[in-house]
Amino acid sequence: xxxxxxxxxxxxxxxxxxxxxxxxxxxxxxxxxxxxxxxxxxxxxxxxxxxxxxxxxxxxxxxxxxxxxxxxxxxxxxxxxxxxxxxxxxxxxxxxxxxxxxxxxxxxxxxxxxxxxxxxxxxxxxxxxxxxxxxxxxxxxxxxxxxxxxxxxxxxxxxxxxxxxxxxxxxxxxxxxxxxxxxxxxxxxxxxxxxxxxxxxxxxxxxxxxxxxxxxxxxxxxxxxxxxxxxxxxxxxxxxxxxxxxxxxxxxxxxxxxxxxxxxxxxxxxxxxxxxxxxxxxxxxxxxxxxxxxxxxxxxxxxxxxxxxxxxxxxxxxxxxxxxxxxxxxxxxxxxxxxxxxxxxxxxxxxxxxxxxxxxxxxxxxxxxxxxxxxxxxxxxxxxxxxxxxxxxxxxxxxxxxxxxxxxxxxxxxxxxxxxxxxxxxxxxxxxxxxxxxxxxxxxxxxxxxxxxxxxxx
Amino acid sequence: xxxxxxxxxxxxxxxxxxxxxxxxxxxxxxxxxxxxxxxxxxxxxxxxxxxxxxxxxxxxxxxxxxxxxxxxxxxxxxxxxxxxxxxxxxxxxxxxxxxxxxxxxxxxxxxxxxxxxxxxxxxxxxxxxxxxxxxxxxxxxxxxxxxxxxxxxxxxxxxxxxxxxxxxxxxxxxxxxxxxxxxxxxxxxxxxxxxxxxxxxxxxxxxxxxxxxxxxxxxxxxxxxxxxxxxxxxxxxxxxxxxxxxxxxxxxxxxxxxxxxxxxxxxxxxxxxxxxxxxxxxxxxxxxxxxxxxxxxxxxxxxxxxxxxxxxxxxxxxxxxxxxxxxxxxxxxxxxxxxxxxxxxxxxxxxxxxxxxxxxxxxxxxxxxxxxxxxxxxxxx
Amino acid sequence: xxxxxxxxxxxxxxxxxxxxxxxxxxxxxxxxxxxxxxxxxxxxxxxxxxxxxxxxxxxxxxxxxxxxxxxxxxxxxxxxxxxxxxxxxxxxxxxxxxxxxx
Numbered sequence: 001x002x003x004x005x006x007x008x009x010x011x012x013x014x015x016x017x018x019x020x021x022x023x024x025x026x027x028x029x030x031x032x033x034x035x036x037x038x039x040x041x042x043x044x045x046x047x048x049x050x051x052x053x054x055x056x057x058x059x060x061x062x063x064x065x066x067x068x069x070x071x072x073x074x075x076x077x078x079x080x081x082x083x084x085x086x087x088x089x090x091x092x093x094x095x096x097x098x099x100x101x102x103x104x105x106x107x108x109x110x111x112x113x114x115x116x117x118x119x120x121x122x123x124x125x126x127x128x129x130x131x132x133x134x135x136x137x138x139x140x141x142x143x144x145x146x147x148x149x150x151x152x153x154x155x156x157x158x159x160x161x162x163x164x165x166x167x168x169x170x171x172x173x174x175x176x177x178x179x180x181x182x183x184x185x186x187x188x189x190x191x192x193x194x195x196x197x198x199x200x201x202x203x204x205x206x207x208x209x210x211x212x213x214x215x216x217x218x219x220x221x222x223x224x225x226x227x228x229x230x231x232x233x234x235x236x237x238x239x240x241x242x243x244x245x246x247x248x249x250x251x252x253x254x255x256x257x258x259x260x261x262x263x264x265x266x267x268x269x270x271x272x273x274x275x276x277x278x279x280x281x282x283x284x285x286x287x288x289x290x291x292x293x294x295x296x297x298x299x300x301x302x303x304x305x306x307x308x309x310x311x312x313x314x315x316x317x318x319x320x321x322x323x324x325x326x327x328x329x330x331x332x333x334x335x336x337x338x339x340x341x342x343x344x345x346x347x348x349x350x351x352x353x354x355x356x357x358x359x360x361x362x363x364x365x366x367x368x369x370x371x372x373x374x375x376x377x378x379x380x381x382x383x384x385x386x387x388x389x390x391x392x393x394x395x396x397x398x399x400x401x402x403x404x405x406x407x408x409x410x411x412x413x414x415x416x417x418x419x420x421x422x423x424x425x426x427x428x429x430x431x432x433x434x435x436x437x438x439x440x441x442x443x444x445x446x447x448x449x450x451x452x453x454x455x456x457x458x
Numbered sequence: 459x460x461x462x463x464x465x466x467x468x469x470x471x472x473x474x475x476x477x478x479x480x481x482x483x484x485x486x487x488x489x490x491x492x493x494x495x496x497x498x499x500x501x502x503x504x505x506x507x508x509x510x511x512x513x514x515x516x517x518x519x520x521x522x523x524x525x526x527x528x529x530x531x532x533x534x535x536x537x538x539x540x541x542x543x544x545x546x547x548x549x550x551x552x553x554x555x556x557x558x559x560x561x562x563x564x565x566x567x568x569x570x571x572x573x574x575x576x577x578x579x580x581x582x583x584x585x586x587x588x589x590x591x592x593x594x595x596x597x598x599x600x601x602x603x604x605x606x607x608x609x610x611x612x613x614x615x616x617x618x619x620x621x622x623x624x625x626x627x628x629x630x631x632x633x634x635x636x637x638x639x640x641x642x643x644x645x646x647x648x649x650x651x652x653x654x655x656x657x658x659x660x661x662x663x664x665x666x667x668x669x670x671x672x673x674x675x676x677x678x679x680x681x682x683x684x685x686x687x688x689x690x691x692x693x694x695x696x697x698x699x700x701x702x703x704x705x706x707x708x709x710x711x712x713x714x715x716x717x718x719x720x721x722x723x724x725x726x727x728x729x730x731x732x733x734x735x736x737x738x739x740x741x742x743x744x745x746x747x748x749x750x751x752x753x754x755x756x757x758x759x760x761x762x763x764x765x766x767x768x769x770x771x772x773x774x775x776x777x778x779x780x781x782x783x784x785x786x787x788x789x790x791x792x793x794x795x796x797x798x799x800x801x802x803x804x805x806x807x808x809x810x811x812x813x814x815x816x817x818x819x820x821x822x823x824x825x826x827x828x829x830x831x832x833x834x835x836x837x838x839x
Numbered sequence: 840x841x842x843x844x845x846x847x848x849x850x851x852x853x854x855x856x857x858x859x860x861x862x863x864x865x866x867x868x869x870x871x872x873x874x875x876x877x878x879x880x881x882x883x884x885x886x887x888x889x890x891x892x893x894x895x896x897x898x899x900x901x902x903x904x905x906x907x908x909x910x911x912x913x914x915x916x917x918x919x920x921x922x923x924x925x926x927x928x929x930x931x932x933x934x935x936x937x938x939x940x941x
Contacts, residue, residue: 034900036921041899047869047921050849089742096742103746118901130882130894131843140898140918145874146849172847232891235843235881255843265901378896378904381888394614401496404503404610412690412765412903417896444740448690448763448903450914451749582941589937690906691887695935719887758937761913765903 003027004330007095007106009087009268010114012040013312014304014319016072018112021323023078025332030080030106032087032097034447038072040116041136042312044144045069057143059168060204064312089444090271093299098449104456110299110326113268114319115306119259121417122366124156124239125374126228127258128381131236134417135259139165148174150255154239156180156225158360159261160205166217166257167208176217177253180241182260182363184222194355197348198313218251220244224366228256260362262309263420269307270442272300278435281354282309283362284420285439291343293322294329301326314349317342364434367424376425377418379411384425391429399438402426412448415440461652462626464488466816467645469633469669470662472502473609473802474794476616477528477809478659478816480535483623485817490626490653491617492645494665497629498613500736501663501801504770505684506712506724507609508699509803510547511574512565512601515779517827518804519572524823525807529607532806536615537622541608541716546698548579548588550598552754558703562599576601590696590756606699606714609802616806636669638788657816659792661809664733664773666781666795674787675830676837678776679796683729683738683769687745689762691719701725702755711751713759721759723748731771738769774798775835782808782828784815792816793830843894844877857926858910866922873898873905873917876928883907883917885932892930908933 006022008015011033022029037045043065046052054062075081082099089096094107119134126132133141133149135157141147142165152175155166166179188195195202212219222244229250230237240250269287270276275296276285286308293301303322304315320342324334370376372385390396390406399419402408408422409415415422419440427434466482468475471493479491491497509529511522532540551558559580566576579587580597588598621627632648636658643658660669664681671677694717701712702725711725726747731738745767753760775781778798785791792815794808801808807823815821852867859876866875873895876883882892883905895905898918905917910927 035919046849049852049869052849091739091742105742118897118899128886128890128893130892132896134897134902137896137898137902141844141874142847144898145844145869145871146847147874147878148845148847150843151845174845174847235892235894375890378902381886381890394618398496401499405614410766412906413901414766416901443766443768444742444745445764445767447900448765448906448916449745450761450763451689451752452760453746453749455743455746585939585941589940590935591940593940595940690903693932693935757940758912758935763906763914 004109007108011038014315015114017316017319018323112301115265117262117305120263124225128375138257152177153255154253157259158183163208178218178251181221188359191355191358197351267446292325368428377408461654464490466657467655471497473613473805475661477806480620481813497617501772502613528806536619538615544605547604549701553596683731685744687764687767689721777834842878870922872920875922
C-alpha cells in the first residue's frame with residue numbers, strides 16, 4: 001500500500017523527533033540531510049575513528065545527545081534516509097536534491113523543513129581576516145575535529161553560545177584569551193524571571209561563566225567591538241574593543257570566534273513560497289507558522305531552529321508537533337493529550353528563549369557605528385561605506401534593490417552572514433524603520449551547485 | 459489634487475522608457491516617467507546583459523547601430539559606470555549544423571553593407587582565440603565592437619540622469635486609468651495622483667497590451683521568463699560575450715564573464731511567467747539544461763558552481779520583433795515594447811528614436827519595420 | 840608545524856598524505872580537508888577581491904568561504920570534504936587553463 005509521500009529535511013533534533021513521530025504513526029518518511037551523519041549542529045557527531053566520550057563532547061547535554069543519536073539509529077529501518085544530500089531547490093511539490101554529482105527530485109505530499117540555524121553576525125572591522133570564525137565554527141572545530149581554531153582565541157559577541165564555546169575550549173585545554181559580551185550584565189538580571197522557566201539551563205549557563213572566571217579568563221560585558229587587527233597575509237593578531245566604562249582595550253590573539261546568537265536557515269521555506277513576517281522582537285523576517293508549525297502553504301511544515309531560534313530541546317518538541325500537525329492534516333488521529341503536553345513544554349521553552357533574547361540582544365545599534373572601511377559582505381568584500389554610498393547615491397532602500405546596485409548579498413553565502421547587518425546599516429543610512437528594508441528574496445540553489453551535476457536517469 | 463502636466467508622459471520605466479525620458483529631456487521636452495515598481499526592475503533588470511548587434515534581423519541594424527553609439531558613451535551620458543565591456547561577441551554553431559556557418563558568412567556580408575563588421579572564425583584560429591570552446595563547436599561569427607553591460611544598473615542610471623536633468627520620475631506608481639481628453643492624455647494612478655500630457659509613450663514591456671487594446675489596436679503580446687544563473691567568481695579570462703546559434707531551443711545558450719570573475723549564463727528554455735503578479739519561476743529542469751549545454755559548449759566550465767538562478771517577465775510578439783512607433787488609431791500616442799528577449803542593446807536606440815519622433819515628428823532611423831499594424835502580428839486573421 | 844589550527848586531542852590516527860602548493864604534508868584520517876590544510880598552514884585561499892587570505896569561517900558548509908582549488912582545477916568545499924590520500928590543493932588563485940579541444 002502506498003501511503004502519502006512525506007519528506008523531512010534535516011536530521012538534527014527537530015527532524016529526528018519529527019521522523020520518529022511519523023514512523024510511530026505508521027508513515028515511512030524520506031529523510032534528507034546535508035551532513036554525512038545525523039545530529040545537526042548541536043549534536044554533531046565526530047568521525048567514526050574518534051574516541052572521545054559523550055561527556056567530553058557534549059558536557060551537560062551528553063545524555064540528550066546520546067538519546068538523540070540512539071533515537072535516530074532506531075529509525076534506520078523505517079525511513080528512507082539520504083545523508084550527504086543537498087536540497088538545493090523546492091519546485092512544484094518536489095524537492096530537488098544533489099547527491100554526489102547526481103541530481104534527483106523527490107515528489108512530496110507533505111514536507112517538513114527542519115533546516116536548523118547558523119550564527120547571526122554583526123561585522124567587526126577586520127572580521128574578514130584569516131583566523132576569524134563564527135562561534136559555531138569554533139565549536140565544530142572542537143567537537144567534530146578535536147581542534148582549536150588558534151593558540152589564543154578571543155571570543156566576542158553575545159548569547160549563550162559565547163560562554164558555552166569558550167568554556168568548552170577551556171575544558172579541552174585550548175588557549176582562551178578573553179570572553180567579551182556586548183550585552184551588559186544587568187540585562188541578565190532583568191531577564192531572570194524568564195530564565196527561571198528552565199532552571200537547569202540557567203544553572204548550566206551560570207556554571208559555564210563561573211568556570212571561565214575561576215580559570216582567570218578575562219571577561220567583560222557591555223563591550224563595543226572596535227577592530228580585529230592583523231594583516232591580510234598573516235591573518236588575525238589582536239582584537240580591540242571599548243569596555244563598559246568607555247576605555248579602549250585590546251587583547252592579543254591569533255583567532256577570533258564571534259557570534260550574536262543564531263539565525264534560522266529559511267531559504268527552503270522561501271523557495272517553498274511560505275509567507276514571512278517581520279518579527280520586531282528579534283529584528284528579522286521569519287516564516288509564518290501556526291502553533292504547531294503549519295506554514296502558510298498547505299502541506300509544508302516548519303520545525304526547529306530553522307523557523308524560530310528556541311534551542312535544541314524546543315527543536316525536538318516542535319519536530320513532534322509538526323509531525324502531529326501533518327498527521328492530523330492527513331486525517332490520522334493524534335494523541336491530543338500528548339499534543340497538549342508538547343505545547344506546554346514548548347511554551348516554557350519559549351519563555352526561556354525570550355529571557356535569552358532579553359539578556360543577549362542583537363546589537364542593532366552597532367551597525368550604524370561600523371566604520372566605513374569595515375567589510376560587511378565577506379563574500380564580495382563590500383564595505384559599510386560602499387553600502388551607505390549606494391543608499392545615498394541611488395536612494396535604494398529595499399534589500400533586493402540595494403543588493404542589485406551594491407552587490408551585498410550577491411556572493412556565495414547568499415547573505416547568510418551579512419544580510420542582517422546590511423539591513424540595519426541601510427535602515428540607519430536611509431532613516432527608515434528596519435521593516436521597510438524588507439528581506440532578500442530567496443533564490444535557488446540554496447548552496448552552490450556544480451555545473452558538472454547531471455540528472456539521474458529516470 | 460492638481461494634475462502634473464508635462465509635454466510627454468512615459469509609462470513604464472525599463473531601459474526603453476528611461477532612455478526615452480533621458481533623450482526627451484536632452485531635446486528640451488518636459489517629461490514625466492511613471493513606473494509601477496522601481497525603474498529597471500523587470501525585464502530590463504533581469505536579462506542577460508548582451509550588448510549585441512550581430513544576429514539581429516538586418517532591418518534592425520540601423521537602430522541597433524544607433525543604440526551602439528549610445529552604449530559607447532553611456533557612462534559619460536549617465537555619469538555612472540554601467541560596467542559596459544566592449545570586447546567582442548562571438549556566436550557559434552556546432553559541428554552537427556555546418557550550414558549555420560554558411561549563414562554566418564552570408565549574414566556577415568549583408569551586415570557589412572549596413573555598417574556592422576563581422577569576422578567568421580573556425581578551425582585553428584577559433585581554437586587559438588577562444589580556447590574555451592569544446593570540440594563540438596565548429597566555428598563562429600565574431601563582432602569585435604559588441605560586448606555586454608550590467609542590466610541591473612543601466613535603466614536606473616538613465617532614469618537618475620534624466621531626473622538630474624529635470625525629468626520627473628515617479629516610482630511605486632500604479633496606473634489605474636488612462637484616457638484622452640481633447641488634446642491631452644490623462645493618467646490617474648492608484649494613489650489618486652493625475653498626470654497630463656499631449657503625448658503618451660507606452661514602454662510598459664509585458665504589460666503594454668492593455669494600453670494598445672484600450673486604444674483599439676490590440677496586439678498578441680505573450681510573456682515568458684528567461685532562465686538565468688551565475689557562477690561564483692573565478693579567474694577572469696573570457697572577455698567577450700558568447701552565444702550559440704541553433705534551431706534547437708535547448709541549445710541556444712549564452713554566457714559572459716565580468717571582471718569580478720562571475721560568469722553569467724542565460725538561454726536555453728524559457729519559464730512560465732505571471733505578469734499579473736510580476737513573477738516568474740525558474741523550472742529546475744531548465745537550469746539543468748543549461749548545465750548540459752555548458753558542458754558541451756565550454757567543457758572546463760563544468761567544474762564551476764552556480765550560486766544563484768533568477769528570471770523575470772519579458773514581453774514577446776509572434777515575430778520576435780518589437781513594436782516601435784506611433785499609434786495607428788490615436789494621435790499623440792506612441793509605443794515601444796515587445797522586444798522579445800532582445801531589448802537590452804537596442805533599448806536605448808528605441809528610446810532615442812522615440813524621443814526624436816515625439817519631439818520632431820520624424821526619425822532619422824527608419825522604424826517602419828516595427829509598425830504596430832504589420833501583418834505578422836495582426837490579430838485579425 | 841606552523842599551522843593555524845591546534846590539535847588538542849585525537850592525534851593517534853593514521854596519517855594521510857596530501858600536497859599543498861606542491862609541498863607534501865600529512866593530515867590524519869578523519870580530518871576534513873580544511874583541518875588538514877590549516878593544521879599545516881595559515882590559510883586556504885586568497886580572497887578574489889584583494890582583501891587578503893581566507894581560512895574559512897563557519898565550518899558547517901554555510902558561509903562558502905572555504906572553497907579551495909585543486910591542482911587540476913577542480914573545486915572542493917574544504918570544511919565538508921573528508922581528507923583523502925593524494926589530495927593536491929592550491930591555495931593561490933590559479934590562471935584559467937583550457938585543454939586542447941581542437
